[in-house]
Amino acid sequence: MASVFAPAVRGVLGRSLSLSSNLDLLVGVRMGAGMVMGRVVSESIGYLTVCQDCGARLECWGVQALVGTSLQWDVAMTCSACGAAMFVCDDVPLAGLRDQLLSEHGAARLRVTSAQGRSVALMRVLRAELKLDLAEAKTALGRVLAGEFSGTLPEIELLARKLREAGISAVAARP
Numbered sequence: 001m002a003s004v005f006a007p008a009v010r011g012v013l014g015r016s017l018s019l020s021s022n023l024d025l026l027v028g029v030r031m032g033a034g035m036v037m038g039r040v041v042s043e044s045i046g047y048l049t050v051c052q053d054c055g056a057r058l059e060c061w062g063v064q065a066l067v068g069t070s071l072q073w074d075v076a077m078t079c080s081a082c083g084a085a086m087f088v089c090d091d092v093p094l095a096g097l098r099d100q101l102l103s104e105h106g107a108a109r110l111r112v113t114s115a116q117g118r119s120v121a122l123m124r125v126l127r128a129e130l131k132l133d134l135a136e137a138k139t140a141l142g143r144v145l146a147g148e149f150s151g152t153l154p155e156i157e158l159l160a161r162k163l164r165e166a167g168i169s170a171v172a173a174r175p
Contacts, residue, residue, distance in 0.1 A: 041066040041157045045100045056081030062097045066154035107150035110159055114169040125162050
């Protein structure tokens with residue numbers, strides 16, 4: 001897990017940053033890390049908590065983004081009272097953040113339109129991308145074919161991209 005603390009950012013840039021410019025900086029830093037670019041798909045959630053430094057209200061933003069072929073989780077936190085700020089970048093969400101995203105935005109579903117005769121290829125992608133054994137892949141295949149396979153929009157878009165690479169027409173969609 002990588003963290004960037006606002007005092008270091010203020011020292012480099014010579015000014016304080018707003019939450020939105022902090023998120024722009026965070027995304028810019030992550031994008032410049034040699035990642036394959038494509039259409040970025042992201043969802044975010046804003047929430048409040050208590051600042052550990054001063055006890056005031058702490059504004060937080062959690063973001064899940066699909067950048068190229070990588071799912072990323074970023075959290076930005078800033079306190080308007082004391083100026084404390086922290087940024088956390090990881091490939092694993094903070095506890096409860098994924099559930100908050102699903103509650104706020106709803107689940108995206110994987111839709112496949114050319115799966116006829118492609119079950120083996122579809123299962124191969126499911127096994128590789130989701131790290132499933134054969135029995136789990138068969139269950140997942142049934143859920144995909146029934147239109148019931150769901151997750152966050154970035155998660156489902158990543159799977160849809162992998163399926164399209166395998167020649168299977170697939171999209172991430174909201175119900």
